[in-house]
Amino acid sequence: MLIDTTLREGAQLFGAYFNLETRKRIASSLIKIGVDEIELGWVGQEKLSELVQYVSSIAEDTVLSVWSPCREKDILAAAELSVDRINIGVPVSDLHIEKRLSTDRKALLHKISAAVRTAKAVGFKYVSVGMEDVSRADIDFALTTALLAKACGASRIRLSDSLGQLTPRAMEKLVTKFRSQINIDIAVHCHDDFGMATANAVTALESGAMYADCSVLGIGERAGIAVTEELVAWLALRDSNDRYSTKVLKDVCLMVSAASKVHVPRTKAVVGTDIFACESGLHTHALSKLPELFEPYNPESVGIFRKLAVGGKSGKAAVRSALDDCGVDCAATDLTTLTEAVRQLSCRLERPLTRSEFLKLNDEEVLS
Known part of the structure; x- marks a missing residue:
């Protein structure tokens, strides 16, 4: 299943500014494509409540979620948005824990526990915990974090290869290990710094992950993440998944291209004008x-x-x-x-x- 995060990760692309009407059009198009979940933005983003209200009226069976830092005040704010799910982000590598958060593992685990319990208490039935920089984390601590999140009520963990460090073989190994140790949903968030994001996302899904993050044209921080149109085409045309509609992909990509000022190469996989x-x-x-x-x-x-x-x-x-x-x-x-x-x-x-x-x-x- 696909979590499209064009409106959250994609909106973080350098120089990309999506106004409310553009965000509405993108969300509407993603629903037509058939993505399983849309991450509509982050807590505190301008006019997010208006966007949620609009998309909720047309979403049908598409799940709506928002991203939140691992902070109680943001989780409480997310609860006011009437979305289906909350995606709580927290780094799990020692480098981030020590240098970015200025804390330690024990304190971080306490923070995660409190955040998940708060999210459940304010009414979120489905809580997702995104473990940032997991590809550079101590794997045993990452597993401990995931098991704690599950014990506190989390329904999903999201393994984030934040700097695109993994190869497909390493991704398979990572997902397989978590799949063998924890029985809640697993998602992956694959960055494209070395050009392997989509391949890593496909590998994760084939290795037992339930969800993969993606964005239209792969836009996002730095080199971006796994590519929505590529994953949709793979699942629909190679894996015969009839949930997804491929005929609207080109139009969606052209719209996002214009809004983000990202050129679509004529040889771009799936939507390039000259690929046939x-x-x-x-x-x-x-x-x-x-x-x-x-x-x-x-x-x-x-x-x-x-x-x-x-x-x-x-x-x-x-x-x-x-x-x-x-x-x-x-x-x-x-x-x-x-x-x-x-x-x-x-x-x-x-x-x-x-x-x-x-x-x-x-x-x-x-x-x-």
Whole structure:
């Protein structure tokens, strides 16, 4: 299951400022995608109560949560928001405990115990404890923390690889260890500092985690986190999970791109405009016979269209196929000469040829 945190983690991206209307549109789109839970923001965030009120009216079966520091006053404030869940964040590595919080393990455990009990007392039936920087923590202390949170009433622990330190193999080992020791829900929050966030999130889900955090385009602190559209596509198109809708992914990504000022590369996985564009000779010829040979899923399933073009990398088979697609009889065409002409023009222009350029070039060769 997916926890989308575009409106919390994503909003922490340097230079990203989402006004209330943008946040409403993002939340509405996430509901259409079918994400299981939306982390709507953090306690104290501007106009959070208005956002919660709006999203609650359209959420249907989507769970709504907010993030809170491990402080009683913030937990009490969260209780006024009428959300389903609270996600309490607390660091568990000694580096953070000592240098950031200026405390020790014993005091931290007391603080966590008090926070979870307070959250339960004010009416939260589902309390999640996010263990920040767990990938650099002492694993035995992290387990002690998780077991204490469970004993105090927590329903979920969230393992946060705060600096993107883990590999998929290390993530599998971490989740497996916690899964064997604790029988409440496990979530993961994977940062992308070394480019492995989505892979780590998939590995965690396959290793027994119930939830994975994600954000649209992966936006968040520094390099961001696991990517919503990639996880949705994986679960829907590879794992056949029919809860998720992939056809709206591109539109959601374009909206978040504009709001966050994060460019979507044309080769971006799942939503890039050119991920189903091809001019390579062997691949183009194969795609004309059977798209599944070189496409992992139907382009239209993610709102993208296939683009085949001839250019400097094309062979005679691709040129012949392009003529067929244009309704041109190949009988009058010297394919060898036309292919060479296509390659030369394409290299001169430094791009594939447009349909009109290709047809004009063919006419010139036929009439020459």
